[in-house]
Amino acid sequence: MRSRILVLALIMAMLLMLTAGTLSASASGCRTHYVQWGETLYSIGRMYGVDPYAIAAYNGLSNPNYVKGGTYLCIPYGPPYPGGYYGYYPYYPSPSYRTHYVQEGETLYSIGRLYNVDPYAIAQANGLYNPDYVKAGWTLYIPYGPPYPGYYGYYYDGYGYYDHGYYDGDCYGCHYGGYPDP
Known part of the structure; x- marks a missing residue:
């Protein structure tokens, strides 16, 4: 009899712990999402009609370009971003930007030299956390502004x-x- 009560108490405690995360998520103004393999913050944001950068900020993600499958995210409630579920989240650069299509073998350093712009300014304009990693086929926003002092x-x-x-x-x-x- 005693062991049954102990097992029942343990089961109740585990259920309480499992629902505590859900209760705290709903109390804090967000809903949970289980990240599937291949999903991105962009696709999750489209699914819920929420800005992907708001999801990253709400969950404390340092790199919004990387979300690990199998994790839970807290999706905040709030005003939807333009486009909603069926639209897309366009990035409209200010007129102080131009675009560059990255070719094979190019680096931020070589692109910076091409446009006479600091490579770190290019990284900042594109939200790149690792300025050493640029992939061929990407379209980068190149800011206008003061020239790179080294060039x-x-x-x-x-x-x-x-x-x-x-x-x-x-x-x-x-x-x-x-x-x-x-």
Whole structure:
């Protein structure tokens, strides 16, 4: 009799522990989702009509491009993003961006040199957490803005200014003058 009560108490405790996560999720304003193999935050966001970046922020995911199958996510309630379930979540870059289609063998460093932009600015504009990983076929947003100081600009050596132009290892476009050209 005593062992039956103990087993029943253990079963009740386990049921209470299993429902506690569901109760806390509903009390905190979210619903749970079991991540299947092949799902992304984008596809999950489309399914629930929620911004994928809101899901990442709500669950404390440091890399919104990676979700492990077999885990549970808390999907927040909130205003739907444009497009809802059947639409798509377009990213509209500001006019201060241009696009670049990544070719085989390119890196953020080489793309930065091509557009005269800091590679870390490209990584930040595209939400890349690992600037060493760029895949051929990706379309990257390249920001306009101040040039990368390693490649372009004026250099003062104490005697005059050098206009570096686009630097590719040689001093391409360099000239010496007392002051920078207007």
